[in-house]
Amino acid sequence: MKAKLLGIVSKIIKVPLENLSLETSRQEVESWDSFAQLYLISEIEENFNIVIPIEEITQIYRISDFMKYLKE
Amino acid sequence: MKVAVVSNTNIQMISNMVSNFSEVYTPVGYGVWLQELLEESSNLYQFSPQVVFILLDASELLQTRNTIEEIQEELNFFSNYLATVWTNHPDIDFYISDIDYPEKKIRPYHVASLEYEAETIWVSLLAKMAKTYKNCNIFKYRKLVKEIGENKFYSSKLWYLGGIKYSNAGAALIARRIECIMQAGTRRKKCLLLDLDNTLWGGVLGECGIEGIELSNVKEGARFYDFQRRLKEIKETGVVLGIVSKNNADDVQEVFNNHQYMLLKEQDFVIKKINWIDKADNIRQVAQELNIGLDSIVFVDDNPVEREAIKQLAPEVEVPDFPTDTTTLENFAIDLWHRYFFVSKVMAEDIQKTRMYQANAQRSEAFKYANNAESFLRSLNTVIKISQARQQDVERIAQLTQKTNQFNVTTKRYSSEDIRLMLYSSQYRVFVAAVEDKFGDNGMVAVIILHIDLHKVTMDSFLMSCRVMGRQIEDQLLEYIEKEMHQIGYSEMITNYFPTAKNMPVKELFERLGYDIVNIDEIGNKTYSVNLLEVPERVQYAQVVGMVGE
Incomplete structure (x- = not known):
């Protein structure tokens, strides 16, 4: 699950996998802009068949922030 | 693009x-x-x-x-x-x-x-x-x-x-x-080869006979009928259909002749390899007879062993997985269309293609019986019609520049718009040639684009469809152009050969035709020149009809 998540993030923000970890944050990655954020959320929702509530989207800052939706 | x-x-x-x-x-x-x-x-x-x-x-x-x-x-x-x-x-x-x-x-x-x-x-x-x-x-x-x-x-x-x-x-x-x-068009495959048993009908013909195979317009047999219907539609967009099947040719003939629901008819298939020879060999032969590359072929067979064999022995051939659930065959055909054969517009030449390839296959057959190449070429009664390109030719010319890989000396790709501009420009002359022979009309198959200025003529493009390659049509085409240019007052023509992965067949074309090499660069680009006052006569296998003045 973690690997799949990192794979999706890497594809969308166009950063090689080896440079990413769960701790990577938006601040460190220039290409993780607000458009990429939308793209990412929707890709993760569609791939894991989950819903991330719109109210919580601004709180997603690190890759690890996605994990809680995947586990639930 | x-x-x-x-x-x-x-x-x-x-x-x-x-x-x-x-x-x-x-x-x-x-x-x-x-x-x-x-x-x-x-x-x-x-x-x-x-x-x-x-x-x-x-x-x-x-x-x-x-x-x-x-x-x-x-x-x-x-x-x-x-x-x-x-x-x-x-x-x-x-x-x-x-x-x-x-x-x-x-x-x-x-x-x-x-x-x-x-x-x-x-x-x-x-x-x-x-x-x-x-x-x-x-x-x-x-x-x-x-x-x-x-x-x-x-x-x-x-x-x-x-x-x-x-x-x-x-x-x-x-x-x-x-x-x-x-x-669409640039990566389009040309030929779809189909197995028969459990592919175009259900069951094994050799075992259950014409009465026993599953093929009908209702209920279970309709899944093969519907599959065939879509394949026929693919064919109608200019894809060549062929059969590669281990079967008895007579049994298959009987299905063609007598099975009420055999929607694909004998004449829908340009080529039939119904025998017990290895399928990879058969497919290579098909490529040779139709004069197309293995990478232009898609092979559909329900048998995973046959598919695997082709993947290994002829890896250039596209071998899609066959659906395990045969009720999805119709969608499988639609999927084949999107993956390999999709075109947005179909041109007249595309529709005629089946007939032309059929003629090609017959020509290869005739070649086997002719004593030698020369008498064979003469026996074809080839007519080459050369004319100046007109408005209505623009799309076909662009299509030929896009698709022709083998016989293409400079491999310059042009859009319709590029070609249209050339027709209006005084610096370009665009010639096209159509070829007919006793087996049929091949349509427009060659394009020559010349860039002209006050003192010299440079050949920008010279390309010919692989359908008519190997018949020395290029010799007579070029001779016509040489004479035409000479007549309007030029004494020299410059040509080029730019090597690509696929245009080996014309690597030595200009040498063979008596042109002088004036330059070769480090990557093998060659520039030639020919004196238009003294070009050698070429062998005349075909009748040339010049319509440039018209």
């Missing part, structure tokens, strides 16, 4: 995806789509796209229109403006979407659906335009929505967050279809 995608909603996602395979332009801001299309000096036209996709979102387009009269008026308004767009830019291919108008408004169930009516009105306006304007094509957007369903296609979350209508899956589907349309 340069492509523009315009829309009345945010399509950045789609545009990003399209940029993976093509240079793409999307207007900034989505309220401006119509202005960008109408204004001659807009950024859109400064980008000079070859193809423009217009994706319309009906909910946004029509949201303030509440009656069918208003909707009709609005859609008429758009179609009138768009008609001027098609007229003002004849060299751009436009793909305009039909509309999908999800019914969201809450109203009593029995009230007719305005949305549905709007979709229909737009489709009929589009159909009229597409019929009138050659450069107006319909982008079948609704069909994409139906493919994955409204709920998956759209994303209300992205809409509220970013003004984006589509889910990622929806955007990807649109981008893939755009890619499909853009690359």
Whole structure:
């Protein structure tokens, strides 16, 4: 699950996998802009068949922030 | 290829995806789509796209229109403006979407659906335009929505967050279809080879006989009947069908002759390899006889062992997996169409192709019986008709420059627009040649483009379809051009050979024809010159009809 998540993030923000970890944050990655954020959320929702509530989207800052939706 | 995608909603996602395979332009801001299309000096036209996709979102387009009269008026308004767009830019291919108008408004169930009516009105306006304007094509957007369903296609979350209508899956589907349309023709396969038992019918013919095979127009047998029907449609877009099957030829003949539901007829297949020889060998022979590359062939067989053998022994051949659930065969055929054979427009030459390849196969057959190559070539009664390119030839010429790899000395690819400009230019002369022989009419098969200035002639392009290669047609074509240029006063012609992975067959063409090498660079590009006052006579196998003056 973690690997799949990192794979999706890497594809969308166009950063090689080896440079990413769960701790990577938006601040460190220039290409993780607000458009990429939308793209990412929707890709993760569609791939894991989950819903991330719109109210919580601004709180997603690190890759690890996605994990809680995947586990639930 | 340069492509523009315009829309009345945010399509950045789609545009990003399209940029993976093509240079793409999307207007900034989505309220401006119509202005960008109408204004001659807009950024859109400064980008000079070859193809423009217009994706319309009906909910946004029509949201303030509440009656069918208003909707009709609005859609008429758009179609009138768009008609001027098609007229003002004849060299751009436009793909305009039909509309999908999800019914969201809450109203009593029995009230007719305005949305549905709007979709229909737009489709009929589009159909009229597409019929009138050659450069107006319909982008079948609704069909994409139906493919994955409204709920998956759209994303209300992205809409509220970013003004984006589509889910990622929806955007990807649109981008893939755009890619499909853009690359249609360039990567298109030429030949579809089919197995018979458990592929075109159910069961093994040699075991259960003509009465026992599953093939009918109703119930279980219809899954093969429906499959055949779609294959026939693929054939009708200019794909060559062939059979490669381990079977008794007589048994198969009986099915062709006597099975009521054998939808594909004997004459639908250009080539039949029904024998007990290894399928890889058969496929190689097919490639040779049709004079096409193995990489132009798709092979369909239900037997995984046969498929694996081809994958290993002839890895250039495309070997798709065969569905394990044979009730999905019809969709499998549709999938084959999209993956390997999709074209946006079919030209007259494409439709005739089956007949031409059939003639090709017969020619190879005749070649076997002729004592030697020379008498064989004479026996073909070939007629080469050379003429100056005209307006109506433009698309076929562009298509030939795009597709011809083997007999192509410079491999320059041109769009229809490029060719059209050459026809108007005094610096270019474009010649085309059509070839006929006793087996049939091959249509336009060769193009020669000359760049001329005051003192010299340079051959910009010389290419010929592989259908007529190996018949020394090029000798006589070139001789004609040499004489023509000599006649209008030139004494020298310059030609080039630029090597590619595929144009080996013409590597020594000019040497063979007596041209002098004037330069070879480090990557093997060769420049030649020929003195037009003293070119050698060429062997005359064909009759040449020059129609340049006409």
